[in-house]
Amino acid sequence: MAAVSGLVRRPLREVSGLLKRRFHWTAPTALQVTVRDAINQGMDEELERDEKVFLLGEEVAQYDGAYKVSRGLWKKYGDKRIIDTPISEMGFAGIAVGAAMAGLRPICEFMTFNFSMQAIDQVINSAAKTYYMSGGLQPVPIVFRGPNGASAGVAAQHSQCFAAWYGHCPGLKVVSPWNSEDAKGLIKSAIRDNNPVVVLENELMYGVPFEFPPEAQSKDFLIPIGKAKIERQGTHITVVSHSRPVGHCLEAAAVLSKEGVECEVINMRTIRPMDMETIEASVMKTNHLVTVEGGWPQFGVGAEICARIMEGPAFNFLDAPAVRVTGADVPMPYAKILEDNSIPQVKDIIFAIKKTLNI
Numbered sequence: 001m002a003a004v005s006g007l008v009r010r011p012l013r014e015v016s017g018l019l020k021r022r023f024h025w026t027a028p029t030a031l032q033v034t035v036r037d038a039i040n041q042g043m044d045e046e047l048e049r050d051e052k053v054f055l056l057g058e059e060v061a062q063y064d065g066a067y068k069v070s071r072g073l074w075k076k077y078g079d080k081r082i083i084d085t086p087i088s089e090m091g092f093a094g095i096a097v098g099a100a101m102a103g104l105r106p107i108c109e110f111m112t113f114n115f116s117m118q119a120i121d122q123v124i125n126s127a128a129k130t131y132y133m134s135g136g137l138q139p140v141p142i143v144f145r146g147p148n149g150a151s152a153g154v155a156a157q158h159s160q161c162f163a164a165w166y167g168h169c170p171g172l173k174v175v176s177p178w179n180s181e182d183a184k185g186l187i188k189s190a191i192r193d194n195n196p197v198v199v200l201e202n203e204l205m206y207g208v209p210f211e212f213p214p215e216a217q218s219k220d221f222l223i224p225i226g227k228a229k230i231e232r233q234g235t236h237i238t239v240v241s242h243s244r245p246v247g248h249c250l251e252a253a254a255v256l257s258k259e260g261v262e263c264e265v266i267n268m269r270t271i272r273p274m275d276m277e278t279i280e281a282s283v284m285k286t287n288h289l290v291t292v293e294g295g296w297p298q299f300g301v302g303a304e305i306c307a308r309i310m311e312g313p314a315f316n317f318l319d320a321p322a323v324r325v326t327g328a329d330v331p332m333p334y335a336k337i338l339e340d341n342s343i344p345q346v347k348d349i350i351f352a353i354k355k356t357l358n359i
Helices: 012-023 035-049 073-077 089-101 113-128 163-167 180-192 245-257 276-286 301-311 313-317 336-340 346-357
Strands: 032-034 053-057 082-084 105-109 143-147 173-175 197-201 209-211 229-232 237-241 263-267 270-272 289-292 323-325
Touching (some): 032 035, 035 053, 035 073, 113 143, 163 173, 237 245, 263 276, 276 289, 301 323, 323 346
Parallel strands (some): 105 143, 173 197, 237 289
Antiparallel strands (some): 032 209
């Protein structure tokens, strides 16, 4: 205390400097949280908040999840709330839909969304359509979640993006988080929603840490479904993406910024309902549009954005045709060099932006 008391009469700036040197003070670093832990935190908070919420899927309980997303939840909540299922997607998805109709709030994990094709009748015909077909009398508050899109070295049958598949279907809400903040806020909103919500995560993003702002650490933190986020402000071109490619777009924008090109990067967050207002407002400002996605080009998310821009008020603001950057129109190859050339890379995004701007 004596060391500090001698500083009382000195100017504040000088005192601050002396304290830093004397007590080796450093500014606190921002909290870093991986996408995996953000989803885990979001599910944990909702399981704690509402006893009607439960999680089921393959290896979600005793093994802590195939990707460790449900780590610790079985030990905390037990067999009745965290349920290991047999390898039968049609079976456990049907059980989950029935539980939702009976008033519970299931989180149904697919080990990968490629396996959801085994249960697509349950997702589309049983979950998505019932609220409408019952005239609003029978809600189906269920979350279907798991990794979506290309991983690494798992070939054609395990590398598909289902954003366009499920985004096509009325009655579903479809979200696609990129970073940890997205992951927590969207999973919590999905669990609380009275509609079936498809949460398309990405296996390659689970272990990636992101800054976790103080508001995201709150148990009341929610990200509204249907609202995009502008991740980077820009004036020359609008770049719209979702999931892992958002990071590629930000990398491309950083490279192009050194060349005097300022990209406005939009993280869609939600595929359905799509936030066209944010995209249109950006296009009206920048007069150029590039969409980026990991899925196939035909009838894809980018194709839908381009169609809506053409049909809406932003079309007359375009100074050049909109350009799509997508996955290659082939089943995913197994060989790494072919795989790398089948999904959008930073160089592909830069090329598309320069082509659109004619530079």
